[in-house]
Amino acid sequence: MTRLTPDQAQDAARRGALLVDIRYAALRDRDGLIPGALVVERNELEWRLDPQGSHRLPEADRHDREIVVLCNEGYASSLAAASLHDLGLFRATDLVGGFQAWRAAGLPVTAPAAP
Template identity: 55%
Template sequence: MSGVDELLERARAGLTRVPPERLRAEHEAGAWVIDIRPQAQRNEHGEIDFATVIERNVLEWRLDPTSEAALPEASRDARIVVVCQQGYASSLAAATLQQLGIARATDLIGGYDAWREAEDGA
């Protein structure tokens, strides 16, 4: 197993990941869905209409309520579901948010690709 695979495994061990068919229900129940994909991926593959876009390079600063750059909605109590393209970078990002004290942060299994497939099949 590579080093990054081990890192990913450790990150996911602390997450209760969201299946793609549950993402909309999570949002409707109050979860903050955060799309961390860069603009080029969103342009190529599409967007989630109910997600907030916060690209990966500024995620921690925008969601850490103690940061001067935090969004007004940032809270340690927030239920956050992080979304990337395929569900890898989002796991690492969600684990980092947990390290910042946002205990209810998690990610979407399979990322945008899996969500789009679930939506198209619904």
């Protein structure tokens, strides 16, 4: 699995890849969101993205879909992407450095939730 830099992940999203944010709600509220990213709780990831699953998201419509998983700093997302490979989603990968690297690269982020 080739992990992506923030710029590569943005390019993948422009090509139609799914950006999937698995961060905890508290981190999303604190730091904001990546526009266009799907928010999927980590404990729901496999059954939401399995194209053969009855509880899949509409966007998870085929096994050849490119998927870029992101967490806060890039650790949990690499394990999550490997788990998606186990489902046959061989174009799943993750964002090196996670959301923090995306933001540090100056890429688009929505404003954090108001306190």
